[in-house]
Amino acid sequence: MNINYIYVAICFIPLVLYIIKLRNFKLTVKKMVVIAMFSGLSFILSKIVFIQYPQGGSINLLSSLPILLVGLIYGPIEGMTTGLITGVLGLFGGYIIHPVQLFLDFIIPPMILGLSGMFGSDSRKKIFLGCLIVVFLKCCVHVVSGVVFFASYAAEFNMGPWLYSIVYNFSCAGVEGLLSLIVATILPIEKIKAEANKGHRASA
Numbered sequence: 572m573n574i575n576y577i578y579v580a581i582c583f584i585p586l587v588l589y590i591i592k593l594r595n596f597k598l599t600v601k602k603m604v605v606i607a608m609f610s611g612l613s614f615i616l617s618k619i620v621f622i623q624y625p626q627g628g629s630i631n632l633l634s635s636l637p638i639l640l641v642g643l644i645y646g647p648i649e650g651m652t653t654g655l656i657t658g659v660l661g662l663f664g665g666y667i668i669h670p671v672q673l674f675l676d677f678i679i680p681p682m683i684l685g686l687s688g689m690f691g692s693d694s695r696k697k698i699f700l701g702c703l704i705v706v707f708l709k710c711c712v713h714v715v716s717g718v719v720f721f722a723s724y725a726a727e728f729n730m731g732p733w734l735y736s737i738v739y740n741f742s743c744a745g746v747e748g749l750l751s752l753i754v755a756t757i758l759p760i761e762k763i764k765a766e767a768n769k770g771h772r773a774s775a
């Protein structure tokens with residue numbers, strides 16, 4: 572088996588776990604509104620581009636931040652749902668060459684950002700570490716997509732597919748994600764979380 576298939580299969584693990592967990596998840600009206608608003612905000616921010624890369628990559632205005640915030644404030648399922656909706660919105664006008672590439676570039680990466688609260692949100696260190704890990708994993712999925720579907724572009728820069736994809740994706744998605752996680756770390760997440768969850772039980 573081509574080892575690239577293994578890398579692709581690993582990238583789908585978050586999506587599979589999300590589907591399994593979703594069966595026992597209940598969504599309140601308030602959370603639905605927040606998820607819809609933050610998904611739309613993420614999509615809008617993704618259209619404010621500072622640097623445009625070939626094949627669709629770009630450095631934009633903190634498009635990861637709304638998804639990171641939902642993950643920190645409400646939890647992984649809410650965060651991943653926000654990422655899923657954002658990814659679907661991103662399909663409009665997106666650069667798609669294969670159904671699997673669609674998932675690797677548009678669906679799974681923003682969903683991973685929703686796991687930002689994996690260590691909790693009661694300290695800036697935990698927030699920073701959780702956001703850093705999900706931004707890194709998001710970029711890794713993009714790297715796999717680049718190796719599998721865009722390797723032909725590497726020769727133009729005298730690079731191997733892996734080096735090209737790493738440089739390409741971490742210099743655009745990585746930079747944007749880093750800026751977003753810095754802002755998320757600075758914000759008073761616990762105060763925002765307390766206000767957002769007022770009158771509601773935390774989801775399991």
